[in-house]
Amino acid sequence: MVSAFDIRRGREMNSKKARVIAFYLPQFHPIPENDEMWGKGFTEWTNVAKATPLFKGHYQPQIPSDLGFYDLRVPEVREEQAKMASEYGVEGFCYWHYWFGNGRRILERPFNEVLESGKPDYPFCLGWANHSWSNKTWKKTAHFTKDVTFIEQTYPGEEDYILHFNTVLPAFKDHRYITVDGKPLFLIFDPEAISDISFFIHLWNRLAKENGLEGVFFVARLSSMTKLSLNNIAIKDESHERYQKYLDIGFDAVNSDTQRYAEAKVAGFFNKASRAVIRKIAGNFTAHRYEYNEIMKYFYLEEEKREYIFPQIIPRLDRTPRSGNDARIYVNSTPEKFEKALVRALKLVENKEPEHRIIFLQAWNEWGEGNYIEPDLKFGRQYLEKLKKAITGD
Secondary structure, three states, X not given: OOOHHHHHHHHHHHHOOOEEEEEXXXXXOOOHHHHHHHOOOOOHHHHHHHOXXXXXXXXXXXXXXXOOOOOOOOXXXXXXXXXXXXXXXXXXXXXEEEXXXXXXXXXXXXXXXXXXXXXXXXXXXXXEOOOOEEOOOOOOOOOOOOOOEEEOOOOOOHHHHHHHHXXXXXXXXXXXXXXXXXXXXXXXXXHHHOOOHXXXXXXXXXXXXXXXXXXXXXXXXXXXXXXXXXXXXXXXXXXXXXXXXXXXXOOOEEEEEOHHHHHHXXXXXXXXXXXXXXXXXXXXXXXXXXXXXXXXXXXXXXXXXXXXXXOEEOOOOEOHHHHHHHOEEEEOOOHHHHHHHHHHHHHHHOOOXXXXXXXXXXXOEEHHHOEEXXXXXXXXXXXXXXXXXXHHOO
């Protein structure tokens, strides 16, 4: 039976130029692991508030306005976020989901409370952030400081994969869960790290069907190029080969991540290579600065016009709170420049089936990376207003 929620969501989908799904970081509340590593009460707000300008005209610290320095344990905050996202045309949140193997989870409280309470009544899906946590996860330490892993990402095999599936099954069955082709969307941050990924996909699809679902719609988040090495002078778009490989493995779609490619094209090989050598010798010495408009020149690829390749949009980036002098920064981003980038992204999906016009927003609230669309003191809701205008015409 089709619910009123599904009917409303269907109407909204058809009225928009794209299905914008925003990555959502659930880190903004204290947890024992962060207390132990960084000090009592640590959240990423700790880094955000301490950030300082690295050069003349550098916008730091970047301070939230409408929602303030919120705590995601507070239900009213989550309600306000959903209300705001819905008002400005975002279809739903993709909550980063942490599962380290052997049942080990972290930062699960905000999403668990959303699931169990039924509030907010707003679409969501899960993205598996399958990476280890180290002393550099939330803040870059000084050069030559040992990178200590304090939560290791593991892949124990079938028994753990079944436990993982059963843990997320209630979310998959929730009427708010975002679906594609009738299946719940599940994104994997680093599919290349899972050696038996094909087995994992087949297992979860079988379990889904055994539990009354049509399967799982798996999305691989992939960079459009491999990491540059000092022996590789060519800066090459490798998206077709890389994306097709994971579609052939069993993924239903790819979330195309072009940041590494765009940065390499803007900086040039010799710049990147010489900087890497200097860093090894002298440590971090200055931020990696890229003009936002220059990044956008290389940010979108023809490959993203394919039906099941989902591009992304990025309003701005400034990793100063996490990385200090070694930050990557897209300088001179403005709401107007973001709007122009949005228009280009929409062109990539305009000829796809309405259900497949998915664009991932990087991100809703990655404040520690200066990668957010929530209102701040400088721009207010201007980025959100440009988003709404582009995807709804309002």
